[in-house]
Amino acid sequence: MIEDKNPQRTSIAQLGEFGLIEHLTKNFDVTQESTLKSIGDDAAVLDFKDKKVVISTDLLIEGVHFDLAYMPLKHLGYKSVVVNLSDICAMNARPTQITVSVAVSNRFPLEALEELFEGITHAAKEYKVDVIGGDTTSSQKGLIISITAIGEANEEEIVYRNGAKQTDLLVVTGDIGAAYMGLQVLEREKQVFQVNPNSQPDLDMYSYLIERQLKPEARKDVRTLLHALEIKPTSMIDISDGLSSEIIHLCKQSKVGCNLYEDKLPLDPQFISTCEEFNIDSTTVAINGGEDYELLFTIDINDFDKIKGNPNFSIIGHMADESEGINLVTRANTQIPLKARGWDALSE
Amino acid sequence: MIEDKNPQRTSIAQLGEFGLIEHLTKNFDVTQESTLKSIGDDAAVLDFKDKKVVISTDLLIEGVHFDLAYMPLKHLGYKSVVVNLSDICAMNARPTQITVSVAVSNRFPLEALEELFEGITHAAKEYKVDVIGGDTTSSQKGLIISITAIGEANEEEIVYRNGAKQTDLLVVTGDIGAAYMGLQVLEREKQVFQVNPNSQPDLDMYSYLIERQLKPEARKDVRTLLHALEIKPTSMIDISDGLSSEIIHLCKQSKVGCNLYEDKLPLDPQFISTCEEFNIDSTTVAINGGEDYELLFTIDINDFDKIKGNPNFSIIGHMADESEGINLVTRANTQIPLKARGWDALSE
Incomplete structure (x- = not known):
């Protein structure tokens, strides 16, 4: 373009x-x-x-x-x-x-x-x-x-994927899902452009989403932030394939279960409004859309006070006994098993 | 096949x-x-x-x-x-x-x-x-x-490319040119096969050349051999693009010249006979054919006695003042400037 x-x-x-x-x-x-x-x-x-x-x-x-x-x-x-x-x-x-x-x-x-x-x-x-x-x-x-x-x-x-304990809290940096919606906006513009190469797209209202897709950043700062808070995560992974898929990696390698809370997912307002415009469920995108490159990690429950209210981090769930499985707890308070569908889920 | x-x-x-x-x-x-x-x-x-x-x-x-x-x-x-x-x-x-x-x-x-x-x-x-x-x-x-x-x-x-001195000797491991001739044999067989898929090629007489092309080895042993001889090369490079090209790398980075002797090039008998069969000049292939993965290095002239007669190594030339240039000294004792033509030279 x-x-x-x-x-x-x-x-x-x-x-x-x-x-x-x-x-x-x-x-x-x-x-x-x-x-x-x-x-x-x-x-x-x-x-x-x-x-x-x-x-x-x-x-x-x-x-x-x-x-x-x-x-x-x-x-x-x-x-x-x-x-x-x-x-x-x-x-x-x-x-x-x-x-x-x-x-x-x-x-x-x-x-x-x-x-x-x-x-x-x-x-x-x-x-x-x-x-x-x-x-x-x-x-x-x-x-x-x-x-x-x-x-x-x-x-x-060094933090591996396999150190989460069943009493740990699940934390994510930044917000999620925006990179995937940025891709949707760009795909739509590509199709418009193919039909009419003279169209001048106005993408201002999607600027954050497009930036997340075209110019993502690695969370190099998190290491320093956590160090200052005197927190060492018990397990960590980056979100490339999608939150759901990454949670399952942490759980399987740590041999624990997890409850992820739908109402705790950190979503950007532009992300929510664009999901509405595209008529896509924002939770589905937030847990399956990839390429956010935020960090997902678990911390000891005793570190809760050090991290609560910190704008860099969202506590989105807690780990559990392996037998409990890996679940999304919806706003309606029902438990739905998480699947590692990643991007595929969204192109179905 | x-x-x-x-x-x-x-x-x-x-x-x-x-x-x-x-x-x-x-x-x-x-x-x-x-x-x-x-x-x-x-x-x-x-x-x-x-x-x-x-x-x-x-x-x-x-x-x-x-x-x-x-x-x-x-x-x-x-x-x-x-x-x-x-x-x-x-x-x-x-x-x-x-x-x-x-x-x-x-x-x-x-x-x-x-x-x-x-x-x-x-x-x-x-x-x-x-x-x-x-x-x-x-x-x-x-x-x-x-x-x-x-x-x-x-x-x-650790040995870099830039340590050669103008009085150093130039040494190569194993023999050279065979991998390139192996490729020529395989290319010819491919063409025969395309014309007649039922042909059963007899490649026994090219077995060494084909092995050099299909199953080359890295000279991991040279480190040990040199260590035992108490020799540390002053500069070193592996032969992937061709002897000529690699000599020029050593010379340019070390800011020295070089005389390479045609009659010192280590050639396998199978290589020589196949060059004759293909009607290609063996020296041209030996200095320009790549993929031998032998090591080329320079040693201090005082290490000459430690290496002479050793079947693993061939002394093929000596470094010189930068102003002398980088030359091949032919059997007829004439100096021809070496060019970094690599494989291209052979496909002309």
């Missing part, structure tokens, strides 16, 4: 592989003390001293994970980094480095790759992570991005 | 993403002391204590990096791991972990992915590295493999 009327198109082949890598990576600074050697050798060299190293990786495929019709390349670059850093944050670790591999078909001019790397560079600066390596190659079809994120933490800080 | 007459075909969709990951990763053991937490959380957790961490990543795309017409999936899985471990070995580090991300189009049945992962598992066992994470997703077209390799080393052991 964002188009340059006189785009410059430089063929990638003109630069060659090594020229391309050099050109795209020249803006990457090294700021982390743990980065001894960055791009330019067979491998990067890192030194974490007495810290533990946390590593996660993701593969993003055009047409599967993103649609370039409404995803500007700069945003895509930013988001690709963020979704990986979110996994590091979900371990209660501090993101420090990433590697970035990109494959593109020859329909992409150099300028498109530059835009993508602008977004990657921006995210790396924003989150203070070093880009220490990667690979640039051609693809048979579309754009492929593979990112590996690296972080560090002291051993006692 | 290797075909099962009654192949079983299970749709990947039947298992779902989490089921698929669980199914494919169930054979991965953890053997490295540094792996604290492997697959199953938002990220893996590693502990390298006082060692430095070495990280490299590669993206392999069907139709660009491999052709499934002659590359059995099990070999492809094995080779994908090996090419990444080779980068770790090129830092004089010890490979310890890998992450493996795979995207496949729905034309791949589960059985095909199982074969791929069998090769990956085999390589992980052979090289004693833990598979600590990854991602499994669908692609719009073909098979995509992204692997990140992790290794460890003491700081003083």
Whole structure:
């Protein structure tokens, strides 16, 4: 939708592989003390001293994970980094480095790759992570991005998925469901645009939802917030596939049950009004819509006083004995078993 | 070419993403002391204590990096791991972990992915590295493999590309060029097969070349061999793009020149005879053909006595002042400037 009327198109082949890598990576600074050697050798060299190293990786495929019709390349670059850093944050670790591999078909001019790397560079600066390596190659079809994120933490800080106890409280950061509704708005605009390419969409009333979809943030701040409150979560995960699916992960790995309260779900007013406009049940979207990249965690019940009323956190339920199952407690006070339907549930 | 007459075909969709990951990763053991937490959380957790961490990543795309017409999936899985471990070995580090991300189009049945992962598992066992994470997703077209390799080393052991001095000797492990000729043999057989699918190729006389192409090995042993000889290379790189290209990398990063001697190139007899059969100049293939995954390194001239006559190593040249340039000294004793043509040179 964002188009340059006189785009410059430089063929990638003109630069060659090594020229391309050099050109795209020249803006990457090294700021982390743990980065001894960055791009330019067979491998990067890192030194974490007495810290533990946390590593996660993701593969993003055009047409599967993103649609370039409404995803500007700069945003895509930013988001690709963020979704990986979110996994590091979900371990209660501090993101420090990433590697970035990109494959593109020859329909992409150099300028498109530059835009993508602008977004990657921006995210790396924003989150203070070093880009220490990667690979640039051609693809048979579309754009492929593979990112590996690296972080560090002291051993006692690291939070796994399997530490929830049956008396723990269930807490979520921020609000949920908005990224999914942002996608719905963008999908609708794409269809309008295909029918009438001259239409000028007014998306102001959906700005928050669209931002959540196109420019999500990893909750790097939560580690600091919790540290200040002297709370260490007993289990934690990030919300990529949907709240429901993530709760089930925590419960299964911790061998506990859970009651999630419908009336406690943190929803943004724009999210609620747009659900009404689209005639979709907001609770269904809130528990199944993915890509919010908020953190979901459990805390000891004795930490309740430290967190209650804190605007960064919502207590949305409590864990229970495994035999109780994993349930949504509705406003009408009935228990419905949660299913890990994720996005599929919404496209039915 | 290797075909099962009654192949079983299970749709990947039947298992779902989490089921698929669980199914494919169930054979991965953890053997490295540094792996604290492997697959199953938002990220893996590693502990390298006082060692430095070495990280490299590669993206392999069907139709660009491999052709499934002659590359059995099990070999492809094995080779994908090996090419990444080779980068770790090129830092004089010890490979310890890998992450493996795979995207496949729905034309791949589960059985095909199982074969791929069998090769990956085999390589992980052979090289004693833990598979600590990854991602499994669908692609719009073909098979995509992204692997990140992790290794460890003491700081003083690590060898970079930029340490060569102008008086150093240039050394290569094993022999070179065979992997490229293996590819030529396989390409020829593919064309014969396309014309006559009933032809039974006799590839015995090319067995070494084909093995070099389909089942290369990373020179993990070189670290130990050099350690025993009390030699620390001054610079090192692995041969993935071709000897010529790698020599130029060492020279440029070390700011030195080089003389490479044609009559010192280590060539296998099968390689020489097949070059004759294909009517290709063996020196051109040896210096430009890639994918040998041997190690190329420089040593101090005072280490000459420690390495001379050692069957694992060939001294193929010496470094020089930067102003001398980077040259091939032919059998006729003429100097020809080396070019980083890599594979392109051979397809001209």
